[in-house]
Amino acid sequence: MGAELQIDLGILVNLSAEELDRQPYGVIRLDRAGTVLTFNRYEEKLSRKKRDDVLWKNFFNEVAPCTKVREFYGRFLEGVKARRMNVTFGFVFPFPHGVRHVDISLFYKENDDTVWVIVRGDAA
Numbered sequence: 001m002g003a004e005l006q007i008d009l010g011i012l013v014n015l016s017a018e019e020l021d022r023q024p025y026g027v028i029r030l031d032r033a034g035t036v037l038t039f040n041r042y043e044e045k046l047s048r049k050k051r052d053d054v055l056w057k058n059f060f061n062e063v064a065p066c067t068k069v070r071e072f073y074g075r076f077l078e079g080v081k082a083r084r085m086n087v088t089f090g091f092v093f094p095f096p097h098g099v100r101h102v103d104i105s106l107f108y109k110e111n112d113d114t115v116w117v118i119v120r121g122d123a124a
Helices: 017-021 041-047 059-063 070-082
Strands: 026-031 036-039 086-095 098-109 114-120
Touching: 026 041, 041 114, 070 086, 070 098, 070 114
Parallel strands: none
Antiparallel strands: 026 036, 026 114, 086 098, 098 114
């Protein structure tokens, strides 16, 4: 996807909601069940979904059911089970407004038992 972004999860997880909104990539935080806890402004632009419409919904069933595939959901489940995850992979979102090729990074944060999903792609 072009220049590789370096993401420091230790810094990212301590940012305020306003600071997360200023990041140049999508930030989604999920609980172990896949419930959306955080959804930043960049991700709103990329997905064309309002934060208020996705918070507290299941990401894999209600927000982005196209991600409920081995490539994405399988990795999520494996990481949650192992309580360890740090993986990056390419993914194609088949949005109604056009296909989006993105890089997905999944990070497991042990002390609050959450998964951070970083979405890097064009939000234009």
